[in-house]
Amino acid sequence: MKKYLVQPEPGNPALTESVDGVDHTNTAINTRVPVERPLTLFLNSQEIVTVMTIGDFPEDLALGFLLNQNMLTHEDLVTGIEHEPDIDVVVVRTERETDYEEKLSKKTRTSGCAQGTAFGDVMEKFESVALPDTTLKTSWLYALSKNINTTPSLYLEAGAIHGCVLCERDEPLVYMEDVGRHNAVDKIAGYMYRKGLSVDEKILYTTGRLTSEMVIKAVQMEIPILISRSGFTAWGVELARQANLTLIGRMKGKRFIALSGTHRIEYDADPDTIPAELSHLQRKASTKRNAD
Amino acid sequence: MKKYLVQPEPGNPALTESVDGVDHTNTAINTRVPVERPLTLFLNSQEIVTVMTIGDFPEDLALGFLLNQNMLTHEDLVTGIEHEPDIDVVVVRTERETDYEEKLSKKTRTSGCAQGTAFGDVMEKFESVALPDTTLKTSWLYALSKNINTTPSLYLEAGAIHGCVLCERDEPLVYMEDVGRHNAVDKIAGYMYRKGLSVDEKILYTTGRLTSEMVIKAVQMEIPILISRSGFTAWGVELARQANLTLIGRMKGKRFIALSGTHRIEYDADPDTIPAELSHLQRKASTKRNAD
Known part of the structure; x- marks a missing residue:
């Protein structure tokens, strides 16, 4: 198996903090929670946005945000x-x-906010992208899911964080995490741009929901397959169908459902051979009792 | 028990869509997913922001967003x-x-985006709020959790949606859902303002994570107790401690942890009498097989 190019660093003390509290029995506990800090992005002299982030890969986050928008x-x-x-x-x-x-300098006079105008520009590129007709084997899906869920991560350490993984066939390559809703996928886009990674045979895996914004980002990145543990929104499904994107959600253990681009799926695995997820890996955070 | 003033409408055909797809066995399925549509908010002639929403209570969403910002x-x-x-x-x-x-008209010339400037203004009010020293009985926590999780909702019907509930003591009063990250809580703020609801003895319950933004919104609304099924971020905890907000997370079955404002908690319930959550209520969406 290929090694990750980037993988989570649950042991990095800059990314989590230890906090004291009490549990349901009024016993003192100590637990780790992810850091969250503001980061303001500028494009040349133009301030663009302030995002909330765990703070790793700030250059990739900035590049990826600007590219995806x-x-x-x-x-x-x-x-x-x-x-x-x-x-x-x-x-x-x-x-x-x-x-x-x-x-932007024209628009601000009438609208006042970059958020409103950015959306129109994003859809401009969306409509011109032609996604390649690659194959997705269900054996890859199961291998990716198992590999990603058992990789040590900030999520398993501290909870309250989203993960996004760039994969190639059955191998996860770049695993980014962030507290901000879309930062994890933007960091992947920035990393791919900076390293000149090709999009050939790539798959994007996310722990977040398959909303319109997430589908638009995958299409912007020209990745034809988007997989999630979570569910769908109606507009996410509609946009995925327009863009010929394979959209797979509610992927847990042997189960998943596909609501768009199902022609890419090759059912080469027997779902009954796939074990249920271990309960300690079901994306819950750990809580340690104090030694005293 | 008091009746809900507002509760989810999983049967409302405007809020979900039925979509066709395939499952992990390549069997045709049909499932419901929540609607997601853009809504652009104006304050008088000033365009403020475009948010993605399921579309119910648009007036409350607009009012609540403007109040909370x-x-x-x-x-x-x-x-x-x-x-x-x-x-x-x-x-x-x-x-x-x-x-x-x-x-805004002054700021746009230098910053270009309302998002960046809004943050400073939000923190201005945050620092002046004095939250009341109310009590939170753990028996209320368990009653609220059970009641909210068994209330029919878009989440149970279609998944991929967040819920936020305004409660008073052990009774849920206003239960809003939305696909957008913070819309559910903004709709509650707007509804409270429009109906002139007092904040006395109120508790806010959310299915989302306890990030800085969520803590700031609770404090803006002058509600002293914030509860979530999900986890915390470090800055969320820090802001809650600054504001003397009771912050309870990872609330599932008999378990929870409190990381701020623990002086409000009165342990009047025996956790061992609280049953584990039924698996079909653990916030997973349903998938129906086609009849054919």
Whole structure:
């Protein structure tokens, strides 16, 4: 099996904090919780957004956010990325002013908020992406699910965090976690861009729900298969069907359902040979009692 | 027991859609998924934000969002709320221009995005709120948890949705659901404002994680107790401690942990008399096989 290029660091003391409290029996306990801090993204001199993040891979988060929002395209030449940890800022610099900055300076006079205008731009690219007709074997699905769920992670250590994993066939390659709803997938997009990873035969796995935003991000990244432990929204399904994206949700143990792009699925595994998930891996956080 | 003032409508055909797909055995299935649609909020002539929502209680969502972001204060006189379903817009009108609009028109020239500037304003009120020293009996916690989890809901019907419940002592009163991360709690804030509900002896229950944003919203609403089935972030805990908010998470069956404001808790129930949660109520969505 290939080794992860990036995998969670549950032992990294910068990413979790130890906190004291009491449990249901009024016994003192100590537990670990994930860190959450603001990070403000700039594109050249333009402030774009402040996101809440655990704080790892800030450069990839900034790049991936800008790429997934179509504020930066693969045609823009990135000349530098500066992370200033003391003021929680990342600045992405490009060779020339991007189209997005020009659009934004016009739009702000009428709308006041980048969030509103960004959506239209994102859908522009969405409609032009043609996803490749790759295959997805159900044996890969089960192998990925088992491998990802048993990989040591901040989730298993501290809970309250989402994970997103870039996979190739039956192998997980890049496993990012974050408290922010979409940061984990944005960090993967930024990492792929920075390392020049191809999208061939890639699969995206997420612990989060398959909403419209998550489907749009997968399509933006030109990845044809999106898998989740969680459920779907109606618009997520509709957009996936429009984009010819394979959308698989409620993936737990031997069970899953597919609501879009089912032509890519090759049923080569016998679900009855797949064991149920071990209860301690069912995405619950650990709580340790104090020694005293 | 008091009746709910608002409770989920899993049978409302406007809130879920029936979709076809296949399951892990390649059998055709049909399942329900929650609707997700954009709604753009205006404060007078100022466009504020576009949120993704299931679409119920649009007026309460708009009011609650503006209140919880400190864009509207209890001093502003709301003269009208117009929902235009054909263009997915809600306009909240006030007697005079609010401070927020003035601030925004100055800020946009330098920052370009309301999201960045809103945060500072939210923290301004946060620091001035003094939460009352009410009591929380553990018997109420268990009663609320059981009652809420067995109430028919869109979650039990279709999955992929968050719930938030305003409670008083051991009774749930207003149960809102939404696909959007914070919309459910904003709808409660809007409903409380519109109906003039007092915050006395109120408790807020959420299915979502106890992040900084969720803690800030509870404090904005001046509710002293926040309970969740999910986990914590470090900054959520820190802010709750600053604000003297009782913060209870990982509440499932007889178990919970409290990481802030533990002085409010009165342990009057024996946890060993609390049954484990029934597996079909453990927040998983149902999947029905097709009759054929």
